[in-house]
Structure formats: structure tokens, C-alpha cells
Amino acid sequence: MTSAPGDVPAIEFRDVVKRFGDNVVLDGLNFSVAQGDRVTLIGPSGSGKTTILRLLMTLEESNGGLILIDGDPYTHEYKGKKWVEIPEKRRRQVRRRVGMVFQQFNLFPNMTVLENIIEAPMHVLGRSRKDAIARAEELLEQVGMTEKRDFRTTELSGGQQQRVAIARALAMDPEILLLDEVTSALDPEIVADVLEVLRDIAKNTDITMLLVTHEMQFAREVSNRVLMFDHGRIIEEAPPEEIFTDPREERTREFLSAVVSN
């Protein structure tokens, strides 16, 4: 079902609608992300950026349209001349390719750092404990948390928790990594550490990344495409060097100057 990389976009939204009550957050959104792309979503709060990530993680249900991962249906499929929801079992198979890092880390407090990382590889991917630990140690090294291996997550600072959360997401070998304002809950002096870890991942892997962030400098370094959202629509789309230096839209210019002056 999956074609060669490059042919089929990693992520495709077709006319996706999302409403919360009367509030239309996404109004027939279309966009796609190529394999290995690093896409930053920017825009004022409430413009639908985070909703896009949550739809991709199946934390929200769409109210219309189609989402495809590597061309595979993720929400609905065309069957017997009508659109039907795909069964949870198949959705899980597709979801396995997607990982997410949250603003609030969401580590499991009833497990140690290592246990947080090996839980899903062992029980979802069926890896042996030994293999899962070996990979976890590799990742802990990568995020600079080797020494905290056996600590409880409650004993860690926010920045440390976020680095563990990144390792936990990577332990599932995702093809697509969603980063939802991963530095927003951190103290300013810790933000740099976490961004350094992400820069490293961006440089050394070919994971498709979709990030929502207010760190414009970071977005500029890491991403190759920036989408500017307003009211659930993409109003401008450009490489970072273009959009940050010379945005076409007045609305983008306003938004960027407001963010930078903060």
C-alpha cells in the first residue's frame, strides 16, 4: 500500500474540518507534508495549529475531510460507495508511525525515566527488554540524560522531563514527529538545552517533523517550510528565510513583529 518515499506525502490533509461546538477551528484545510520535511506551523493562538497536531495523533476526531499518512487512510476510507471510519485496529497500525512530544511533557509519574522509555517499545513493538533498554540508553545519551536513568520523573526539572519525553517518543522509531510547543512550559534558561537536543535530531535523522513553536529562531534553523495560519486557514507558505525576512501577507508581518517584540 505504501509507495516509495518521495512519491507519496508523509502527511496529507484533504478538506479537513474541525469544529468545537459552534467554533469552526479548521474550515476545509488542505495541505501536505513531504517525507523528511520539517514544517513549522505559526500563527496566533486559536488559529488551529495545535488542533492539526492533535488530529494527527488521533487525540481529536475530525468533523469532515480526510487525513492520510503515507497515503494510507487514517480517519476514513471509501468503501461500498461511501466514506466509513476505519477500524481502531487499522488506525493503530498507522498511528505507530507517528510520535508526539507535548507542551506539558506528560511523563508517567508511576515509572522511572527508563521505564517511561521502554514501556511502549516492549509492549507495542514487541521488543525484548534487553533491546528496549539498549535503545533507551542510546537515546538517553543523545538527550544528555544518562545519569537520570533510574530517577523518578517527579525528581526531574521541566527541561529534563522534556528531554526524557523526546527520548520516549523517539524510542518508538516514528516516521513523523509532532512537537507541540515543547518549550512553552520551560524556564527561558532551559529552553536552549531542549532546542539543542531537537536540533541534533533534525540534523542526524530523516524524521518528518511538524512543529508548533513560538521560538522563531529555532523554527528558522530547523524547518524548511513555514506555514502561517489564521482562522483555520493557511494564509502564507514559504521557506523560513523568506517568510521571516520578507513576508508577503500583512497579517503575517503583524504576527511576526508581535512575536519578536515579546
Next chain:
Amino acid sequence: MSDDLSTVFDRLPRLGESVLVTLELTIGGAILAMVVALVLGFGSRTRTLWVRGPSRVIVEFFRGTSLVVQLFWIFYVLPEFGFKMEALAVGIVALGLNYGAYAAEVVRGSIESVPAGQWEAATALNLGWFHRVRRVIFPQAWVLMIPMLTNLLIQLIKGSALAYYITLHDLNYWTTELRRATNETIFAYTVGLLVYFAISYVLTMLMNWLERRAKRRLGQLPPRGGSLPTVSEALRLKPKDQTEQLAGAVAPGGPSRSKEVSA
């Protein structure tokens, strides 16, 4: 009074038997109640209406009707429909359903108190529903549940005294018999009170231990020696266990109460 005491001693073997019946009712009832609570508690928060609806109705029904009437109904009315159970089984079923209905609300409330981010992280790691609950959500909800479940357990012990009315020879029966034998109302019922209290107290201690253990697992109490205590460890090494706990609690962030003890 010495006559009374000798009567008590004469009746000690039967006290043992009757305490056993009370314990069987309590523990059997508590286990069934926990199963009922988990099924109905989780049932009450599913999205599927045909699971949620019946769960809510059962909870409201068994919470909203008298335990005595339930007991009598299962004991006297159910046999009319061909379901005859032993008196002990009737007692356990009635207690289990009645307290299970209360505990279902405790389970539901505690599950809902676990931050949504925990469910979301578990989904993001692609854990299945059962795995999510067993490994991530329940251990966190359990800590919140225990104090309220302890309350219900104590009520259940006392509720078990009603089993006397369906011919069971429980502690309540023994107390009444003691009164008949000694003709001393004050004495007999005071002994009864003390024995009930002793049972409740032991079970409360057990629940408190479970609570400390659950909190330690969540890192809400200082860990002891790095590893988690097993049931047998903690029971066998009780005195040592306490000193270690105090030593741990003196560390910054430990409860201030222990500082006085160590000073």
C-alpha cells in the same frame, strides 16, 4: 464481672468462628465490590451509550436502595425465581453490589482526576486501551481512590452485621448470644463494639499501608533504599520499615511531623 469474663472465655472458640464469618463477609464483599466498582466505574465513562446507560442505572439502583431490603430480597425473593444461594453467598453478593455501587463512583471520580495528558501520552505511544489503564492510568487513580475506599471498607464491615438477619452466625450473632448467656447488656455489647473496632482498625492499617506503598510508587513519598517494598517484606520487617521511613522523611521535603520524632 468475673463470671462474665469466664463466659467470654468459654465462648472464645465460637468468637473465632463468628469473627471468621464476619471476615468472610467483609473480604468477600470487598473483593466483589471492587470488581463491581471497576466494571461499573469504567462502564460509566465509556462513550458507548449501551454500556454507559446500564452502568449508570445499576449504580443508581444499588446506591438508592436499602442494604437490608436488598439482603432480604436476595435471600427470600430470589429463590422464588429459582436462584437459591447459601446465606453466606447472599451476604457477600448483597454487600458486594451495594458497596460496589458506591465504590463505582469513587473509581469513576478518581479515573477522571488523572490528567488528560496521561491518556494522551499513552495514546501517542500507541498503547492499547487495556494497557493504558493497567499501566498508566490505574496506578495514578489508585492513590486517589484508596482513602475513599478505606472509608467504604469500614462501612462494609459494619454493614456485614446485617447478615445476622439472614441466619448467619457472625460477630453480631455472637454478641447477641453473649448477652443472652450473661444477661449483661452493657458488657456484651461493649465487647461486641471492641471486637468490631479491632477488625476495622486492622483493615484500616492495611489500607494505610497500601496507600503509602502506592504513593511511594508515584514518588509522592520518599522511596526506601531505592526499590519498592513487596508485601512480604513490609509485613515481616515492620519495625525496621518504620525507622527507615522516618530517616527518609527527615530529608528536605519530608513531612514535618517526623522531624519532631527524630529530634
